[in-house]
Amino acid sequence: MTGASGPSAPAGAAGNGPRFGAAEVLLALSVVVLVVVVAIPVLLIFWTALVVDGSPNVKEVLAILRKPDTYEALRNSVVIAAGVTFFSTIIGVFFAWLVSRTDLPFKETMKLLFLVPFMLPSFIGALAWKMLLSPRSGFVNKALAGAFGLDGPVFDIYSLGGIIAVETMYLFPFVFIQVSGALERMDPTLEESARISGAGLLTITRRITLPLMLPSIAAGALLVALYSLSHFGVPAILGTEVGIYNIPTKIYEKIHQSGGSFTAIRTGTILSSILVVAAGVILWAQSLLLKAGRFQVISGKSMRPMVLKLRGLKVPLLILSILYILVTVVLPTVTIVLVGTLKTYGVSFTLSNMSLDNLKYILFDWKMTRDAIWNSFYLSLGAAFVTMLVGTLISYVIVKMKVRGKFLLEFLGVLPFSVPGTVIALGVILMWSGKFGVNLYNTAWIIFVAYVARYMAFSLKSNSAALEQVHDSLEEAARASGATHWQALRDIVIPLIKPGMVAAFFLIFLPALRELTTSVLLYGPTTRTIGVAIYTLNEDGETVYAATLATVALAIIVVGQVVIKRITRTTVPGDQA
């Protein structure tokens, strides 16, 4: 690959130290990892889609593209992604601004609370909203119909609007995390000087804050767009029953329709190639957007940002925030927990119908669910750790080194994220099923490899965003003072981007813990993940067990969050002192 050859170090430091030190070796290694884990499986998908027996197969590709249900699935995918991105960006930026730049009461608590929807797997959310808002039996619909004497349902969650609403609820933290982090790291002197020069709040926001935040907003919105474009869980739970398919659910259905024949797998890869192209367009648009202005806003010093006084709006905005959390997090969670205690689905919530028997069964008696919990745990931790480290190194090449063709590297890194997990799964199967000497099929390792491929984009985005804000001068100063490349990395760059690395870890670990789309095609008989177990339980009509396991998953996620928070909290002051 182009990135591996000739690491052209920052100017003025090339003469120091050995040319192939630890840093260079690690860089080369991570590029190799990216190519093997990410690039080749994706290329295999294209190859499988377009080439049959060594010659291009344009006819079949065109036949698939001409089918009306393909159009419809593609249109639904675009509508869902556009809607979710739009609303997630508005909600994410608004709440990020609220908790970082205003004197909202209980700011720190609210900040943590806004991360909770991120911890709540969206397909568990969909499951809960299905229980709450399904047309006939939804608890909310029933209550509203009873209260107002209505005949028909008030809300119908089985609709495009329902899918967009549910995805937005749980995806907006992608924007929130990016923007609130950037708002806190931003050098406040810029805003202060504007204010001293007589600019009003609107002008400051429009001319200073927003432009500075644009890379972070775009990064968050991009994550949301790519994620919802290729999202499987919510449309699978809320759409398929009424014939609303997006591309991933269409692929999932196609592949099962022909008893898993290779033709069906190829059809799936053709469909997903459409998504890959769409993702390419999004990435291209983003690069245009960002080319307009790159800002390095971390000056190496840390300062307290300016805070806006909300005055009379303080309480209403606090109530709005709390209400948002109550409706999007507490209500679905309580629903899931309560349903998880029921003897069987559909009976009323009376004490005689509720018990902890399901919980006991799931945790101790049922091997399938026990396996699932353990599998998810070590797979997501391992994948998050490895992906975070490799992603840091690759981001460094992309952001800080002047190498040609690095857009290609970036694209390859983001590519698997833009392809539905279903198809990553196919790519990984094509790659790791013995054709190239290694057969991981039906083992946990194949899921691990897929996770690394799938979440590389998170790691790259988060690390690049952090690296972009570290001014080159800091590293150059270190190199000029005689530090080796590795020393400059270790003592200057890594400490500064560590929040970004930790963010990357979170961004991978938490979604991986609940991952569904990829694992759903890769899991073997003993390698179900929590997401797969919950989804298949729901699909099998074991709604109460699905809810019980979802409760367990939520508990594990909360505990994991607290533990990780404790670890990072002990390290964060070390950076800022």
Added chain:
Amino acid sequence: MKRKNAVVRGSIIGMALAVAGVAGLAGAANGAEKLMVYTSMKESLIGKLRDEFQKRHPEIAFDYYSAGAGKLMAKVAAERQSGRMTVDVLWHSEVPDFYALKRDGMLEKYVSPEAQNVRSPVKDPDGFFTPARLGTLGIAYNTKKVAVPPKSWPDLLDARFRNGLGIANPALSGTSFVSVSLLVNTFGWDYIQKLRRNGALVGQGSGQVVDDTASGDLLVTLAPDYIAVEKIRKGANLGLAFPKEMLVIPSPVAIVKGTPNRKAAEKFIDFLLSKDGQTIIASTGTLPIRSDVALPKELGLASTEEAVGRAMKLDYLKTMAEKEAILEKFDAIMKAK
């Protein structure tokens, strides 16, 4: 050096994970005789069989993978592609698949000594697969919302079931696919079209539509007997009705070609077809394939003999050949407005 500590700590966590991961992977590989059964039977049925089978054969490390027939076949196909087969025994309700597997030389021949007792509308004369259960599908209805249970298939076209009937996705569920084929064969595509005009919906797996009916989201659905029975026993608001023409679907069991665990597979099939095995199957509320095993009376299910007599007929070989076409036609009808 606080910042170094974090890196060190991270590395330790990473290494611990790697060790745990390897240990987890290695742990699964122990046990002399192994058996992996891919089945569409739900936990409530296969779990009980597992327990009893393990009591009799503690030397076999028995495990199973339970999913809809569509998923199982996708898994098997992917395993064939990868050349790493995990499945030893296949047991589900999509009968045409077994004819296809037999045709493709994917199955081992095995005639169990118990096979002579099998009573079923479908039998493979060459002994590549043997029905191990007679699944019946009834019309499950929500007892709170449906005062008068449907008695016949045309009843489902009533306005009172408008937008209230759900059918499991036949691409995912073998019982659903065979049910649709049986209904089409008996009443014609016209019947499916009329169901759709009455607002029939396609759900996910064959169990999910039952839960949707229990919750009241659906009013009626086609329900596999033992799935509905389990929920009724737990107190769900469900009833189960069987029209005169019955949906009776045998679930064949077969040994996958080239399995290294053939001995264990044979032991499992023998157990499954034995009186003990069939008694367990009957206790969950599905029909045994032996006439010398009695059903629990309180369930009100038809006996094996009676069900076979009332069963709708189907040419499974023809259905196998037309499978994709049937799925596509059904799909097109159900997606029409």
